[in-house]
Amino acid sequence: MGHTRRLDELTAGDADRFGGKSAGLGELLRAEIPVPPGFALDADATELDDALRTELADRYAELGTGAGAGSPDPPVAVRSSAIGEDSAEATFAGQQDTYLWVRGVDEVGEAVTRCWASLHSAEAVAYRERFHVARPAMGVTVQLMVDAAVSGVLFTCNPVTGDPSMVAINAAWGLGLAVVGGEVTPDDYLVSKVTGEIVRATVNDKRIEYVPAEHGTRRVEVGEDRRAAPCLDDGTIVRLVELGTGIARHFGSPQDVEWAIDRAGELFALQSRPVTGLPQPQAASAPTSAMALVMKRFGA
């Protein structure tokens, strides 16, 4: 079809046309990482004319009959997929729009139009200027919604220290909005990739969560019984570490992964991008020899 593709038809090479997010999800699917099915709009589509409306309707119907949909008008997430988004120096994180729990082809069309409009938001313009992103163009990603019991982000290194032997996980109840938007202090885990040992675990007071509403999502208070309870168990942490290391291995660089676990306990990667602004451990001086280091330890 003209302006759209299924996500599993895309590869990294399609980033110029479909944007980094859609292309990245295509790569994840190629690597057999569990990703909710979806389709992508290219950056040349800029107007919701009849042709495009039909194309969207067909794609949406295809999603509705596919695996995991559960309904002919399944809830989907509509996100912008900017061109140039995945450059390692500048992550466009949060600079474009995300619409969750969008249902029916009319709502999908509306969300797509709003994504295009976000291109011209003041923040997006300032961001592009700062990082010299020239072309104001974007694709759109439409993906089946994961009805998340728990969601969060993970880094396949410690983003604070740069330690490559660690996976850092943030997790909170409900949809990922609360964590990504910094509206909740998530549970915080640092896990050794080498042994799977949980090196640091901080369970925080998670006051709010986002849950599906009839249209879109709503923010609700978390009940007393769940607020201070850990939202991950040891087995889930192991699965998250495996998910993260698998993705990092596929891309060959440390990754920042958004993930969600649905109410049946199934884990999905929602997106992945290279970790930016990582501290470079010990860039100052590479050791010359073992003995020189021992001598230095003794001050000689």
Place this chain on the structure above:
Amino acid sequence: MTSTATQTGAFPSPYEIETPEGCEGWQEMYPYYALFDERRRESDENRFWFWNSMHFPTPHPAFDVICIDSPYQAVGSWQNRVFAVPPAMGIDYRCVNGYIYISGNPVTDPAKIAERAGFFQRRAGYYYENWPELYDRWRAKMESLIAELVALEVPDLPEYEPDEVAFSEERNTAFYEVLHAYGRVLRLGDLMWQHHFEFLLLGYGAYATFAELCKTNLPDIPDQHIAQMVAGIDVLLFRPDAELRRLAALALEREVDGAFVQDRSPTEIEAELARSDAGRAWLEELERVKDPWFNMATGDGLTHYYRSWLDDPSIPYASIVGHISALRSGEQAARPTEEIERERERLAQEYGSLLPDEVRGPWQDLLALSRTVFPYVEEHKFYCDYWFLTRWWNKVREFGALLANHDFLEDGEDIFHLSRHEVSTALDELVLTWATGGLALGPKYWPPIVARRKELIERLGQWTPPPALGIEPAEVTDPMTIMLWGVTTDRVREWARQTAGGTSLNGAAASPGTIEGPARVVRSVTEIAEVRDGEILVCGSTSPAWAPIFSKIKGTVTDVGGVMSHAAIVCREYGLPAVVGTGRATAQIRTGQRIRVDGSAGVVTLVGEE
């Protein structure tokens, strides 16, 4: 005189520590140079001193001061005069209310540091290059030293010298022999300490360098993974316990395990075993194991309190009883050495692959060097602190018995309440009056002194020493303080914070896992028997010879020690969470209090006070 009244640091001035009630005059137990003296105040008050609770957790008896003097004479000799470690000379000690505080002497003059670097590189380089050969020689040296100690006879004072003295050129009179033997015992101790520190600094140094390179490139690597990559498989220190497991398996195999009933004394167990052929065969095997594996101490050996398994067989027997019941419930008899070996190689492989290319080569070389030096780091404990010292304290006891036989002491053990110089003086009078037939004053002179000192040690034991005295250093730079005691800048900061109080303690994450339970504060080895199943051990430090305790407790917290301390090593072996080097756990935690030990994060929380 310059005024030094202002105390700038976070810790109490050593000159403002009060003498506990009823302990007036405690200073008489210690040499003049061990005290915070007014004539040295300007210097001593402006230094950082920390309580060496790792080696001296309880008030120090007068005789045992030799085990402060000798080690610091020895460590300073190697560090300062032989290897000339560039920024650090030796370690000074002082005694406050019977507790030992230490402080390193830094070298600050850049020209001196450069000069010392030349010595260090040449001499330390020689040791690293020739380590295996030099260490083989060291072992032989230690074994012959121990043989000499064991063979050394403490002569009696007979009414008449034997004929040989009259008729042979070879024999000396007993007065000389007694004085000579006493002098020789002291010198053998000095020799042991000299050997003890010959390799120690360099061994710890290589390991510390490896650990540092790991942490620079893998900032979050748990300390225990570093230790796991280095630690040996056939560690000598695990051998005594391995022998006990083997004896336990043998008892089951020969079907004599019925004799091993909990709370039965070793004598009762042995009496029952002696009634059957199979039991007698087991006892014969036990005798073979004893030399040398029962020369294991109940503690780090720096005071006479620590006896060996030979002296107190209830410890190994309790262990055997525990192993037998573990074996009955299907546990493996031997440590899973192959599994440990595989995991050690896997860790080295995986961490190595995560390193930047330019670091990997030096890192692998350092790992190899650390593995080369590590046997010494672990084994010297067995040779020096356990085998030699427990024998040595017993040799001193023989002089105690001699003095007690002549009424200079009420009990042979009382010798430990006299300084080594006082013992020398007492022996002088003893052999003098033995020779002259005159009336000895000793029996009237020494017993009251001993009685007062027993009371002092008892009372001082109730006092809790602060973790540090004097000024808080901007930075801890002394490599030895960091490597041997785990006293880092961060640790000192934490002590300073805790001096103001708090409800959690930080230390090194020594053995992973989290556990909550009632605390049992154990200040000395004599309190071991009070530990109950399921408690969390809180102590100054431990030694792996406390094996029976580790099968009872759920976790460990120590005041002092790094991840290579024995509490840490044993807890990893037993899979118990441990936090070491908290500075003042024994001061802040009470027996019975609920605590939570997070051995992965290195935090101890006092649960009731959150």
